[in-house]
Amino acid sequence: MHPDISSLVDTRNGTLDPRIFVDEEIYKLELKNVFARSWLFLAHDSQLAKPGEYITTFMGEDPVIVARQKDGSVAAFMNQCRHRGMRLCRADLGKTKNFSCTYHGWTYDLGGRLVNVPSEDDAYRNGIDKAEWGAIKVTQLATYKGFIFGNWDPTAPPLTEYLGDFTWYFDAFVDRCEGGLEVIGGSHKWVFPANWKFAAEQFCSDMYHVPISHASAALALAPDDMEADAEIFPLDGTLGRQFTSPWGHGTGFFTESGDVLGLIVGREPGEWFQGGNPEVVDRLGTHRALNMRGMHATIFPNFSFLPGINTMRVWHPKGPNEMEVWAWTVVDSSAPPEVRERLRIGNLRTFSAGGMLEQDDGENWSEIQQVLRGHVARQTPLNAQMGLGLDWDDDPNFPGRVNRVYCETAARGFYGRWAQMLSGASWDELAVTPPLESVRQS
Ligand code: FES
Ligand SMILES: [Fe+2]
Known part of the structure; x- marks a missing residue:
């Protein structure tokens, strides 16, 4: 206790x-009640200026990927494959078209959507609904003057209110x-x-x-x-x-x-x-x-x-x-x-x-x-x-x-x-x- x-x-x-x-118990509670509910700094715009550029970081101890989309917007999602939970991307930063898991090859696009499963027809004979198995998105994402923040809590107030x-x-x-x-x-x-x-x-x-x-x-x-x-x-x-x-x-x-x-x-x-x-x-x-x-x-x-x-x-x-x-x-x-x-x-x-x-x-x-x-x-x-x-x-x-x-x-x-x-x-x-x-x- x-x-x-x-x-x-x-x-x-x-x-x-x-x-x-x-x-240790306080620390676990801290990850849950502080880090999973606060607005956390993820990246600065200048670190992912071009489409396809990304960085990997953490929110508390949860690994996340922050990536610049083709339309210039930013997406952030768990750096965790939905198959067995492998870390999707082990680089600190880079430029890519997609993120391919090195364990069995499930592949996600820049927005974290699952777009390819190796041997899909042969191995998943009953089919797999790829739309359901995308990487978990960071719940709230906002940018203030180039600073990108994320928050897991859907009830948290907007970033501008939080900066107050x-x-x-x-x-x-x-x-x-x-x-x-x-x-x-x-x-x-x-x-x-x-x-x-x-x-x-x-x-x-x-x-x-x-x-x-x-x-x-x-x-x-x-x-x-x-x-x-x-x-x-x-x-x-x-x-x-x-x-x-x-x-x-x-x-x-x-x-x-x-x-x-x-x-x-x-x-x-x-x-x-x-x-x-x-x-x-x-x-x-x-x-x-x-x-x-x-x-x-x-x-x-x-x-x-x-x-x-x-x-x-x-x-x-x-x-x-x-x-x-x-x-x-x-x-x-x-x-x-x-x-x-x-x-x-x-x-x-x-x-x-x-x-x-x-x-x-x-x-x-x-x-x-x-x-x-x-x-x-x-x-x-x-x-x-x-x-x-x-x-x-x-x-x-x-x-x-x-x-x-x-x-x-x-x-x-x-x-x-x-x-x-x-x-x-x-x-x-x-x-x-x-x-x-x-x-x-x-
Ligand atoms: S853990 Fe990622 S494809 Fe199996
Ligand atoms: Fe000091």
């Missing part, structure tokens, strides 16, 4: 039960120029021995670790003429904001800072992001164009990004004790070649499997997972109280519920939403019950 769900996350007091990171009040912040990343973002290069994938929520929560809510965990990387990365000091990572939490959405999404950023992007990914991409792209102020206004620096963000549950550094990743769950990280570098489609190249190299150096800052983060997550092997450690509540009860909703520059940048408002929002979904609450109940409602103090 899993522990009482209602006691796992206490947003009123800001505490977390560590079993949410290690318990986070949309204004998401646009600061994805709508900076005509044509939006595009993915450059391939993907980086690595398996990591920690629960996926440590990573998703950190990108949602944790600027607090940056000056400490990344101090040595910052010193090593700083160009000779730049001092990696408190001006770059301000220690004054009033010089930034953290935002939480009732849908579980969150972000944080400095409003004033030194050249934090220049330090991490290099001066050219840093300057391009903060004022160098002439369209941005017109499209987004001053605050979003210039005063959201060193931003981190997570779209609930497991899609995260760092605007400016321009890494984007999905934390695929692989059991309670393991995740598989899939990371991409994205860039404004109007960015010049030197900015693209500097971003590509900057991300390799900082946020990739061998990246300096990635390793700082990963060490923390995997060490926690090791500590939680202990019987007593698993029963010791964790503290998520930073800024508790001190949020505000009327910031003149930043909409929605916000707090100072060093805060755990978005972590409480993330885990509060996770616990609500885990409990199996219907979408009707979820839509009207923001997870932080009981925490708000005026």
